[in-house]
Amino acid sequence: MRNxxxxxxxxxxxxxxxxxxxxxxxxxxxxxxxxxxxRMAVLWGAGADADDVVQDAFVKAYSALTRxxxxxxxxxxxxxxxxxxxxxxxxxRGRRAARESxxxxxxxxxxxxxxxxxxxxxxxxxxxxxxxxxPAELRDVVTCRYLLELSEAETAIALNIPAGTVKSRLHxxxxxxxxxxxxx
Amino acid sequence: xxxxxxxxEELRALGRTLIIDPPADDLAERVLARLQTxxxxxxxxxxxxxxxxxxxxxxxxIAALIIxxxxxxxxxxxxxxxxxxxxxxxxxxxxxxxxxxxxxxxTSGPTLTLDEARRRVDFTLGVPTELGAPxxxxxxxxxxVVSMQWGSGPSRIQLDQFDGQLSWVYIKRYxxxxxxxxxxxxxxxxxxxxxxxxxxxxxxQERAEQARISGPSLVWQRTGGSTEVTLRxxxxxxxxxxxxxxxxxx
Numbered sequence: 001m002r003n004x005x006x007x008x009x010x011x012x013x014x015x016x017x018x019x020x021x022x023x024x025x026x027x028x029x030x031x032x033x034x035x036x037x038x039r040m041a042v043l044w045g046a047g048a049d050a051d052d053v054v055q056d057a058f059v060k061a062y063s064a065l066t067r068x069x070x071x072x073x074x075x076x077x078x079x080x081x082x083x084x085x086x087x088x089x090x091x092x093r094g095r096r097a098a099r100e101s102x103x104x105x106x107x108x109x110x111x112x113x114x115x116x117x118x119x120x121x122x123x124x125x126x127x128x129x130x131x132x133x134x135p136a137e138l139r140d141v142v143t144c145r146y147l148l149e150l151s152e153a154e155t156a157i158a159l160n161i162p163a164g165t166v167k168s169r170l171h172x173x174x175x176x177x178x179x180x181x182x183x184x
Numbered sequence: 185x186x187x188x189x190x191x192x193e194e195l196r197a198l199g200r201t202l203i204i205d206p207p208a209d210d211l212a213e214r215v216l217a218r219l220q221t222x223x224x225x226x227x228x229x230x231x232x233x234x235x236x237x238x239x240x241x242x243x244x245x246i247a248a249l250i251i252x253x254x255x256x257x258x259x260x261x262x263x264x265x266x267x268x269x270x271x272x273x274x275x276x277x278x279x280x281x282x283x284x285x286x287x288x289x290x291t292s293g294p295t296l297t298l299d300e301a302r303r304r305v306d307f308t309l310g311v312p313t314e315l316g317a318p319x320x321x322x323x324x325x326x327x328x329v330v331s332m333q334w335g336s337g338p339s340r341i342q343l344d345q346f347d348g349q350l351s352w353v354y355i356k357r358y359x360x361x362x363x364x365x366x367x368x369x370x371x372x373x374x375x376x377x378x379x380x381x382x383x384x385x386x387x388x389q390e391r392a393e394q395a396r397i398s399g400p401s402l403v404w405q406r407t408g409g410s411t412e413v414t415l416r417x418x419x420x421x422x423x424x425x426x427x428x429x430x431x432x433x434x
Contacts, residue, residue, distance in 0.1 A: 008423075009364040009371075023219065024371075027212045028364045034207040042204045051208050058215045124198050131195070146192060147199035174188050181191065 270414030
């Protein structure tokens with residue numbers, strides 16, 4: 001996690017500098033937030049286009065920078081753009097691709113540790129499959145809140161839905177997953 | 185029945201185990217390149233700013249051509265500018281196949297006293313009170329760089345100071361480890377991982393024989409007398425310690 005207390009330049013300060021015309025500052029924002037933006041793009045099924053989606057999102061963010069409000073948090077605001085870009089990608093790809101999308105396509109998401117106990121990795125595989133089977137609106141909040149570990153407030157901004165809706169969808173999603181997992 | 189709290193933890197753990205390739209190494213460069221042709225607002229201003237600074241960048245561009253990224257000149261300018269702190273230029277590049285191991289900085293030239301070193305250079309030297317008097321002080325043969333060292337072996341700390349003109353080129357090969365920070369209200373960077381570093385001489389030539397792998401380092405600027413001095417601290421164990429040392433320079 002970033003440590004503002006020991007002097008690291010804040011996102012808000014970098015945005016202010018970028019607005020004043022410092023390309024340097026915006027480049028720092030790109031480097032700082034590109035990893036999570038890429039993770040989101042892949043989890044939303046961008047696949048091989050993930051880097052392009054992220055690049056497009058940053059260019060759009062720059063064009064819209066005057067509309068950014070510090071209270072939103074740069075990361076969540078950027079991710080809302082990544083989310084929109086991913087949806088545009090699905091539209092342009094058509095329906096078949098859209099079905100494969102969201103929470104990633106299986107071949108792109110491998111589990112990290114080959115040494116891990118088979119039972120644990122098996123359980124994770126099944127949990128991932130259960131997440132993928134969730135209705136889209138529930139899968140979106142689970143992806144943001146848990147797989148990407150955003151806060152509830154950030155999830156609301158990234159998905160452009162009210163905070164209360166995030167809470168209720170998370171609740172439903174967890175009930176849904178809990179039933180599935182315990183039936184396994 | 186699975187507890188909801190456990191399930192939340194399990195989902196977070198699942199997220200952390202998903203392997204997703206990091207973004208392309210040159211993503212920031214690509215984005216910057218597109219901003220120059222992007223729509224109104226800040227993009228145009230940034231472009232004007234880059235054009236204005238072209239003149240003072242020229243010498244640095246020549247100095248840094250050695251590691252061409254295959255980019256067009258305006259892009260190259262943008263890349264350089266956003267990674268420049270005083271006399272230090274940081275470049276991105278593809279990550280190496282194996283992690284480089286830092287090599288200790290060479291001790292060159294005879295050991296001088298602080299006063300002797302001060303007489304040999306045109307800028308005002310600072311000394312971090314946090315570290316006290318240095319064990320070794322040397323001045324490079326071309327009288328551009330003053331190096332102070334404290335301790336020995338792996339815990340050795342070195343502080344280089346030089347006129348904030350075109351003196352050094354850092355070649356950074358990791359994508360994620362340039363941390364923007366502020367030292368005394370001015371832009372600075374922390375390079376948290378070992379990285380190749382090389383010296384650029386007065387003629388703008390990179391001195392390959394002086395290239396080496398530097399340990400984590402902090403780069404910042406201060407006004408010393410009538411000149412801008414660039415400082416490069418190598419060997420601080422972490423950013424927090426590095427900042428404490430930097431803040432104590434008098």
